[in-house]
Every structure is written in structure tokens, then in C-alpha cells.
Amino acid sequence: MTEATLTDLRKIPFDTAEGTPSTLSEFGDKVFLIVNLASKCGLTPQYEQLEQLQKTYGERGFTVLGFPSNQFLQEPGSTEEILDYCAMTWGVTFPVMDKVKLNGGKAAPLYKALKDATGEGRVTWNFEKFLVTPDGNVHRFSPKTLPDDPAIVQVIEANLPS
Numbered sequence: 001m002t003e004a005t006l007t008d009l010r011k012i013p014f015d016t017a018e019g020t021p022s023t024l025s026e027f028g029d030k031v032f033l034i035v036n037l038a039s040k041c042g043l044t045p046q047y048e049q050l051e052q053l054q055k056t057y058g059e060r061g062f063t064v065l066g067f068p069s070n071q072f073l074q075e076p077g078s079t080e081e082i083l084d085y086c087a088m089t090w091g092v093t094f095p096v097m098d099k100v101k102l103n104g105g106k107a108a109p110l111y112k113a114l115k116d117a118t119g120e121g122r123v124t125w126n127f128e129k130f131l132v133t134p135d136g137n138v139h140r141f142s143p144k145t146l147p148d149d150p151a152i153v154q155v156i157e158a159n160l161p162s
Helices: 006-011 046-060 079-090 109-118 150-158
Strands: 031-037 062-068 129-132 137-141
Touching (some): 006 109, 031 046, 046 079, 046 150, 062 079, 109 129
Antiparallel strands (some): 129 137
16 A cells, blocks of 8 residues: 555546546545446456445445456456446446546556555456545555455545544
């Protein structure tokens, strides 16, 4: 974990699922769990836990932000197909953005900044998690760390208003 400048992270543009430019700042001063999604991955059941976190903490200043990626060849559908799958199969209510590249020269600027903030290099697999706190700290969790893992929940709870 290292401290990034929250101002910088909050200003980095990305596209919503509808293709509209957005930034983290447009979602407010929240705790963000940013996750790269894939619907054809063995880790896909994590959608259930991600949605439960959203339901548990959403009203207190937390949100999951899902960024589908076909970087590992497990998210081949269109954005519309991905949204339908997330809603119909897992009941996802958290925001799902447009597809992004995670690694390499065409990596999304937000993912470049998240990786730089942690100093840990490439995204290794689907469902890698970046927890961004209101003070600008970025905590990174491996794909196999479940969204409801106590280490993630502890950071979320410690950074939400009482």
C-alpha cells in the first residue's frame, strides 16, 4: 500500500458502460473497491460477494466499481452482454464500466495509476482488487482474496463515516 494523490486518481477519465466519460470524482467522496471483472472465469462467483459489499456499505459512502476486461480472454462479450449477465445472473447493482485493458501500452489510465500507486506491477488475473480510500491510500488485493475477506472489510469499515 502506498499513498497516491487522490486528486490525481479522482480526475483520471474512464468510460461508463454507456460510453460516457466519467471520473472517480463524479461518484463522490467514497471508498472505492475497483475490480476487473470477467464472466467466464473460475473466480466469477465473487460477483455475489461484491454485490453483498455494495448492499452492506453502499449507503455509508462505499461503492464497488467494476471494470470488465478481456485481457485474460475470459470476457469476450459486448458491454451490453456483460451488463445483462451481471444483472440477470448475479443481481449486480454496483456500477459496471466499459471494458478496459489492464496491462501493456494500451492499459487504461486509471489502471496504470492504480498499479503505480501500489508499486506492484501488472494485474495478474481477473478479479484483482484495488481499494481506494478517501485519503488517497490504495490497497491492492490478489484475485483469490475474496471480496468479503476480513482484510478488505477492515479497510472499508475503517474509512467510512461513523
